[in-house]
Amino acid sequence: MDTARILVADDDREIAGAIEKLLVREGYEVIKAFNGMEALDALVSNKVQLIILDIMMPKLDGLSTMMKIRDSMNIPIILLSAKSEDTDKILGLSMGADDYVTKPFNPQELIARVRSQLRRYLLLGDKDSVSSATKLVVGGLCLDAEKAELTVDGEPVKLTAKEFKILEFLMRNAGCVFSAEQIYERVWQETAYSVENTVMVHIRRIREKIEINPKEPKYLKVVWGIGYKIEKI
């Protein structure tokens, strides 16, 4: 893998510096910008593989900057913001961001997300199109039912048979919510009786394997009091 070049845009110089150092330590090349305009200028003169963009910036805020970038580029963008509401996240993601990280962030988590986005962008960018009928793809998740293989952003992940079946079932019906009973009856092929805990524990284990931050899952979500679903991305 060539060293990827990452643009970090944050008006807080210390934060930008910290992110730079974190990423450099991981072997990435970093360009810094301190507002939206600088970020756009930097993009003109540099080839960049990923952008980390703070939302609250002077001159041109992160969301507007992102919209300008999206006009011409398809590179992954990770939004960075102190706003932690679901609505803010949904807004950011719907406007074209690939990920959303709230401040204060865990440095390791940020790095994991950067890595994940880059892997998908650099390695899988073209492979997605050759997916066969047996392959289920949701975001960075790629499940091959025939080979019983799962990759997350290209990295193979080992699942148990039950975990695999659950994930397959949910990915096949991405976006739909299923109750524990429905999942149990499909996967275990038995009558479901008092299975909430069993299913929930499996879901949690799957989440720990496929999510960067299992506490704030991106793919496998619990719809509290109703059921479970794979987010359709």
Add this chain to the structure above:
Amino acid sequence: MVIKLRRFSRSKITKFIAFTLAVLSLTAAMGYLIYLDNSDIKMETIFVKEYSKSETFLYRDLSRAIRDVSNHFINDTDSIYPEPKYLYYITDGVKIKHNESLADILEHKDYLYMYKNQQWEYGENTYKNVQSYVDDNYTLYLVFPEEYMMQMQSQWEEDRAWFLPYVVLMLVSAVLALLCIIFLIGVTGRSADDKEVHLNSYVDRIYSDIQLIAMLFTLYMWLSGLSDVLRSTYITNSRVLSMEHYYVLIMTGILTFAGSTICGVLFLSLVRKIKAKRLVKHSAIYACLSAISRFIRSFFDDSRFEHFPLTKSLNRRQVIFTVASAGMVFLSLFFLVVTRSFLVGLLPVFAEGAIIYWYFYENRKTFDEINLGFQESLQEQMKSERMKVDLITNVSHDLKTPLTSIISYVDLLSKEELPESARDYVNILADKSGRLKNIVSDLFDLAKSTSGNLPLDMENLDLRKLIEQTLGDMEDEIERSEIRIKTRLTETPVYIYSDGKKLYRVFQNIIGNALKYSLQGTRVFIEMDMDDKSVNVTVKNTASYDMDFTAEEVLQRFTRGDESRTTEGSGLGLSIAESFTWACGGRFKVEIDGDQFKVKLEWPVVQV
């Protein structure tokens, strides 16, 4: 001594005895009166000692003799009653009739009665209607024989001797009754302990005018009942008691007893009210009048609009409008009736038109002002609401930004080559900055929630399932804590309308709290109960430390058991759980019972 006496005289028993005594003596006096009235003896025996001066003699002997003699004189009948053998001499100047010579008659001066020149010369205070029997020109002499008079006199005295004790008894009873009544008037309403007048018996709650009417009615019934009994019964006057006597006496007794008891109770109640100066105030008429006056005054009362000048003026105007309109209607009718002219009657109608115009015109102005003020206050409120949200967001941002730097640089630092001691410090910094991150995040969740700015995603969800999911999600934590959780959930799904993600946070915090602060080896109980309208969830655990705070304090202060303040967590868990629960349409209550720590949650059930 005085106090003792007062205590005695004002005790309930004394009052009761006095009352009973009064009623009984009154009944006895009445009984004696009826008995004596119906005996063969005239009351007169007591007052008049000599028979010859008594009315009995006048009516029974003298007037009969006069009637007899004049009858005999006019009709020439021989029928003169044989007893008593009185002597007479009668003449009209022409005719004379006598059974003794005039000279002999005039010798008996003792019991001589003489009518001459249209007046009585002896015994002139006697029979006034003598003219109807004797003509004006008559001269009449009557002499009663001494023997007869002596006999009557001794009989008279004998009767008197029999009669007197009964009279004395009657009087004593009557006086006793009177004394008891006076005593009762004095002590009624007073108690031994204070100087207040107490109105507390059931009778006192009746309005005083109704009491008065009831008392007078009872009195009337009592007396008319008595006279009915007396009139409807035929009694031969005798001192020996017959069946009729018994009947009359018993009826009198019953009537008097009942009547005087009822009258007495009511009368004493009235006396109490007079003493307490509540007689008038506690009457039905007064109550009616004051209710009416309150009702009328309530129209004119604008004290409730004290701080609202606009609505106050509206109210005033409304009153003026109503009164003026009513006045105009009255005037119109009055003019019509007095002048019998339709045109004159129409005049107040024009005035009314002016009043209506004024009313609407002025009101519209006031309404505009009110609307303006309302809009202003609404905008003000929205502005302050926006400011609140902005404040939270800005403070949040300003806290989070430096924190981000801290965490990032601590992380960078931890990757550097450091001496052993410096590495320890960095670890502490990493730990504390992590905790600070949690606290800041919790603090803003709580701030948003308590200020009513928590975005909610409400939907119908199964609470039972949510609890099971939460427990499944927390399984690792539960296993690590070595505290078992015992659940008793409902058999069927329980649907509530709420925000699932927030409720997960609620249960996560409550259960996490229970795990953290439970005594080793004890269990945490999660129980769920449901009825038609609501579902209750109780989370109980046995605290591992001395809970020296109240249920309110747990939620109010930034509380955690003091010894555990230094460990991870923000200490806001329960407060967030409470605030989120209320925001999500539920109720939240903490109870502390000894070492038992209970969180009680309640939601209305949705019928699906």
